[in-house]
Amino acid sequence: MELKDFLKIKNIKVTKGRVEILHILKTFDVSLCAEKIYQICKGNHININLSTIYRTLELFDEKGIIDKIVLEDAVFSYRLKKKTHMHFLECDVCHKEVEIPCPMTQIEEMVQNKTGFTLTEHNLVLKGICKDCKKK
Known part of the structure; x- marks a missing residue:
């Protein structure tokens, strides 16, 4: 699917800058901070303001196109959303299961x-007691 068509489907106005930022995010397998995207644009002789990059990334985040990841130095990093697997919480008492999205992205x-x-797999085991069983 063309990037322009993808933006239209997401009800995002198509601009040269938005298409370029989406292309960069699609090209890289790793997450990128806004500064890195800005440097890539400059290296490719594409004139986009850093503020435009930040606004576009916020828009993409609001529309659910990208994951916004907080790194340990309080800098945000962004990458296209991928299909993620889920984890289950199981109550030790009643064995009720609750499905949650994988919280390992930031790690x-x-x-x-x-x-x-680059992690290829992980195992995460979470154990506990559900709120209904805690009341008993």
Whole structure:
């Protein structure tokens, strides 16, 4: 699907800058901060203001196109949303299960930024007692 068509489907006005930012995010497998996107644009001789990049990233985040990740130095990093797997919480008492999205995205980014390691899988076990069983 063309990037312009994708933006139209998401009810986002198509501009050259938005298409370029989306293209950059699609091209890179890692998350990028706004400054890095700005540097890539400059390197490709594309004239986009840093403020335009920030506004576009916020719009993409609001529309659910990207994941906004807080890194340990309080800088935001962005990447296109990928299909993520889910985890289950199971109550130790009644065995009720609750499905939650994987909370490992931020940790995966920190691991990759600090070590260069790309995680291929992880196991996360969460145990507890549901609110109904705590009341009993």
